[in-house]
Amino acid sequence: MNDRSPPDAFDDVNEAVGAEWEAETTPYERIRHVIAHTYDFVTAATVAEDARTAPKTARKHLNTLVDEGFVTTTSGEHGGAVFRRSPESLVVEQAADILDHYSSDELVTRVTELRDRLTDLQGEFGVDSPEELAVEQTNQTLSPDTSTRDEIDPETVRKWKRLRRNLAFANAALSIENAERFVDGDHNVADDSLPA
Structure with missing residues (x-):
């Protein structure tokens, strides 16, 4: 009990x-x-x-x-x-977070690495984007010639999209950092010296 x-x-x-x-x-x-x-x-x-x-x-x-x-x-x-x-506020928030965690030199290195990995994927599959890869996969599936059909791992497509997104955010962070440096470093720039 x-x-x-x-x-x-x-x-x-x-x-x-x-x-x-x-x-x-x-x-x-x-x-x-x-x-x-x-x-x-x-x-x-x-x-x-x-x-x-x-x-x-x-x-x-x-x-x-x-x-x-x-x-x-x-x-x-x-x-x-x-x-x-808004997508713009998300990009700015993500870029600010990146700037809090990486130096300018680290970001430049990271951007180079991401670009190299994207170039490798483009060369490996012979297309410029994961969307084109999906179209290519569909075309192969619909093709009566099954000898050319290669199964593409969905994780590869997700990885490619992540790499592209991360590169965009890293580039945005670098752009913001450069713009802030310009604003902070050039207080004496006259308005008429800016290109039209």
Whole structure:
């Protein structure tokens, strides 16, 4: 026989954490946090629910974030506005993270390595991109001549796409670093000295 008593009733942990988050942050901060992790278009009401605020408040702050370039918007299925994190803000965030972890010299070396690996893949498969590789694979599958059919590992395609994405982010980081260096180092450049 078991003489243990049943456990005490407990509050919903998610609700407790949500209430604490709501108490410690402003609606703007919660909305920015929610939309920072939103990559598909959603309504202001959806953001409001996740951010524990009213749809009208969410819409107001989302429009502010659109003006700041952090969010992009379009018309939804029924004509209302829908929102998601802007690709530009994602690129800048990723580039800033890279700059926090790598020096300029390390980035240049990394860019060279990534370019070399992409060139190797292009040479190995005789196409310029993973999308062309997929088309080539489909054409081979549909071809009546099965002797030329080579099975391409899906992981190779994913790897190629990752390499290309990483190269784009590394290049963006270098571009931002160069632009910041120009801005920080050339305070005395006259506007008329810039090319038109």
